[in-house]
Amino acid sequence: MPRKVAELLDSRARHLLRALISEYIRDGQPVGSRTLSRTAGLDVSPATIRNIMADLEEIGLVAAPHSSSGRVPTAQGYRMFVDTLLEIKPLDASEAALIHSGIPVAAGTQALLSNASSLLSGITHFVGLVTVPRREQFAFRQIDFVQIGGNRLLVILVFTDNEVQNRVIETPRPYAASELEQIANYLNAQFAGLSLDQIRKRLVAEMSQARTDMDRMMAAAIHVADAALRMETREDVLVSGHGNLLDVQELARIENLRELFEAFQRKQELLRLLENCIHADGVRLFIGEESGFEALGQCSLVAAPYGTDGKVLGVLGVIGPTRMAYDRVIPVVQATARMVSAALNRAASAP
Numbered sequence: 104m105p106r107k108v109a110e111l112l113d114s115r116a117r118h119l120l121r122a123l124i125s126e127y128i129r130d131g132q133p134v135g136s137r138t139l140s141r142t143a144g145l146d147v148s149p150a151t152i153r154n155i156m157a158d159l160e161e162i163g164l165v166a167a168p169h170s171s172s173g174r175v176p177t178a179q180g181y182r183m184f185v186d187t188l189l190e191i192k193p194l195d196a197s198e199a200a201l202i203h204s205g206i207p208v209a210a211g212t213q214a215l216l217s218n219a220s221s222l223l224s225g226i227t228h229f230v231g232l233v234t235v236p237r238r239e240q241f242a243f244r245q246i247d248f249v250q251i252g253g254n255r256l257l258v259i260l261v262f263t264d265n266e267v268q269n270r271v272i273e274t275p276r277p278y279a280a281s282e283l284e285q286i287a288n289y290l291n292a293q294f295a296g297l298s299l300d301q302i303r304k305r306l307v308a309e310m311s312q313a314r315t316d317m318d319r320m321m322a323a324a325i326h327v328a329d330a331a332l333r334m335e336t337r338e339d340v341l342v343s344g345h346g347n348l349l350d351v352q353e354l355a356r357i358e359n360l361r362e363l364f365e366a367f368q369r370k371q372e373l374l375r376l377l378e379n380c381i382h383a384d385g386v387r388l389f390i391g392e393e394s395g396f397e398a399l400g401q402c403s404l405v406a407a408p409y410g411t412d413g414k415v416l417g418v419l420g421v422i423g424p425t426r427m428a429y430d431r432v433i434p435v436v437q438a439t440a441r442m443v444s445a446a447l448n449r450a451a452s453a454p
Contacts, residue, residue: 135173178391194434211266224344229423231343236416248283362398407440
């Protein structure tokens with residue numbers, strides 16, 4: 104930090120920057136020196152406050168939308184506020200109870216994450232986001248087969264996160280019910296508790312064995328499992344509460360909203376942005392242009408990773424205007440990430 108900037112950011116300048124940003128977040132109007140002289144709680148003259156505000160504007164922490172107006176924080180000003188001046192409030196008891204009751208313990212992952220996205224949106228009144236982990240990341244609990252005619256089988260897959268998937272596969276030959284039962288018993292005994300990635304590696308190793316080393320039932324089980332456990336790799340992000348942004352003053356221009364809503368529909372840019380938070384130690388923030396994503400130029404993303412047993416599975420968070428109550432949104436995101444992780448851990452450890 105240049106010497107001049109360091110000298111300007113003494114305790115008075117920091118105090119006034121915090122007061123200005125708090126006032127602007129609350130009212131959404133440019134903050135003038137007279138307002139700060141009444142509300143900041145400093146025993147200094149309005150002229151001194153004007154001088155400090157001019158210095159903060161010069162170094163890019165605040166800006167004047169009009170020559171005769173007060174100042175508003177810039178993205179850099181918000182960044183300094185969040186990193187050094189923000190006092191995080193404890194999560195409101197009613198919000199904590201809402202998060203606790205809104206995360207279903209026994210639900211499958213898709214329902215769990217959908218609820219989390221809706222909760223984030225409902226509590227903050229902004230947009231809730233949750234990335235959906237690839238199914239290959241979850242451990243497999245049980246498999247069953249049902250003959251549905253000819254060479255077609257219905258595969259019923261149960262995962263340790265309580266998610267159930269059904270799919271139809273075609274096999275090289277028809278199988279009798281007794282054979283399918285044997286195959287299912289073998290697969291459940293050999294592979295339960297492994298992820299699909301781990302199972303595929305085992306299958307490749309066993310399929311590479313000489314055919315003479317493998318009895319007919321095991322060979323059939325491996326071939327059927329190879330077809331049944333092949334998953335389409337599909338990344339997704341659940342988005343809730345688009346309409347909450349319609350009432351945000353800073354995003355009122357229709358061009359801004361159109362770009363945002365198109366981004367929510369496409370999802371690829373959101374996924375890339377959220378992937379940048381996958382290894383974050385706790386909450387990560389992108390403020391305004393920090394995201395590198397033009398549609399979010401007037402927005403902030405508050406995000407945190409979630410997972411099981413120390414393994415990160417995805418990211419959840421909130422997108423709202425840069426003029427958001429960070430002291431309130433950050434603990435909501437933190438608590439929701441903890442609750443989702445706890446619910447996934449409980450599901451994984453259930454018998």
